[in-house]
Amino acid sequence: MPKFQNQTISFLTKRFREVGIRPVSRHGQNFLIDMNILDLIVRSADLGPQDVVLEIGTGTGSLTTRMAAAAGHVITVEIDEHLYTLASEELFEFDNVTMLQFDVLKNKNAFRPEVMETIKEKLAEIPGGRLKLSANLPYNVATPILSNLLRSEIIPYSMTATIQKEVAERIVAQPSTKDYGALSIWLQSQCRCEIVRILPPSVFWPRPKIDSAIVQLQVDDELRGRIPDLEFFHTFSRSIFFHRRKFLRSVLMSAFKGELEKNQVDEVIEENNLQPDARAEQFTPDEVLAMSEMFRQKLHSIRG
Numbered sequence: 601m602p603k604f605q606n607q608t609i610s611f612l613t614k615r616f617r618e619v620g621i622r623p624v625s626r627h628g629q630n631f632l633i634d635m636n637i638l639d640l641i642v643r644s645a646d647l648g649p650q651d652v653v654l655e656i657g658t659g660t661g662s663l664t665t666r667m668a669a670a671a672g673h674v675i676t677v678e679i680d681e682h683l684y685t686l687a688s689e690e691l692f693e694f695d696n697v698t699m700l701q702f703d704v705l706k707n708k709n710a711f712r713p714e715v716m717e718t719i720k721e722k723l724a725e726i727p728g729g730r731l732k733l734s735a736n737l738p739y740n741v742a743t744p745i746l747s748n749l750l751r752s753e754i755i756p757y758s759m760t761a762t763i764q765k766e767v768a769e770r771i772v773a774q775p776s777t778k779d780y781g782a783l784s785i786w787l788q789s790q791c792r793c794e795i796v797r798i799l800p801p802s803v804f805w806p807r808p809k810i811d812s813a814i815v816q817l818q819v820d821d822e823l824r825g826r827i828p829d830l831e832f833f834h835t836f837s838r839s840i841f842f843h844r845r846k847f848l849r850s851v852l853m854s855a856f857k858g859e860l861e862k863n864q865v866d867e868v869i870e871e872n873n874l875q876p877d878a879r880a881e882q883f884t885p886d887e888v889l890a891m892s893e894m895f896r897q898k899l900h901s902i903r904g
């Protein structure tokens with residue numbers, strides 16, 4: 601049975617003092633100091649030998665070691681070179697851990713290519729291998745990480761992550777509520793989404809100012825198979841929420857400005873019995889997908 605790092609406040613403060621560093625808030629460095637929560641993340645991710653795990657934010661490696669004991673392979677990415685060095689001391693014994701040191705995102709919309717290359721390489725080594733994201737995510741980039749992975753070359757089997765409670769609530773929100781928006785639609789139209797546990801600030805060091813949550817997103821191939829053009833749907837669902845209080849007709853006019861004439865937008869609205877004075881937030885993910893298809897086909901018929 602491997603002996604896991606006991607990431608308590610005294611362990612962290614001692615190690616940080618030894619190497620002369622402090623937690624960097626702009627990198628979302630809030631470390632989990634409740635070992636039961638680390639175990640809960642690993643249990644929720646339901647890891648097995650066929651799983652290649654992508655962890656974003658190695659920190660000192662305490663979640664990494666727990667996941668490495670259960671998974672086929674763990675690819676862990678850390679932006680901070682001091683933490684990377686610290687974690688290397690912890691992780692060098694694990695031959696199923698690949699450590700990468702850089703910003704996981706190339707930009708807000710895409711992962712760094714090296715991350716995808718490493719995932720492909722490791723998946724190829726495990727027969728029947730599948731990708732799972734499992735991480736205590738840095739909060740400033742949690743939303744792009746979860747969103748972008750569903751637009752990447754390698755679609756994960758599931759995503760289990762600690763994120764801000766406020767973002768978790770947006771992910772699972774129902775139509776006609778204040779939290780419902782493009783993120784809810786994008787994730788719910790491809791995954792079964794649930795909040796596993798709400799976490800108070802006291803389970804982290806340093807304590808964040810806000811509550812957090814563990815979310816579990818199970819990617820559903822059947823749901824994804826119903827989306828003919830992911831990129832179009834992604835752009836469409838974002839654009840109809842740019843002005844969430846505006847009526848649908850006006851929102852659609854802005855969304856297709858330069859691509860469709862006003863009368864062409866009205867044609868789609870009339871032909872499909874859409875309510876011009878409805879608001880985007882009233883539509884379920886299925887209804888937004890259907891609407892997105894109406895417009896995709898209209899554009900297709902015009903462009904030929």
Ligand SMILES: C[S@@+](CC[C@H](N)C(=O)[O-])C[C@H]1O[C@@H](n2cnc3c(N)ncnc32)[C@H](O)[C@@H]1O
Binds near residue numbers: 661677741
């Ligand atoms: C919330 S901490 C989690 C640390 C550790 N896994 C734990 O559970 O205690 C987030 C970690 O992500 C790292 N990080 C922040 N932004 C990053 C980025 N863009 N790419 C890679 N790592 C990043 C931070 O330096 C930090 O170590």
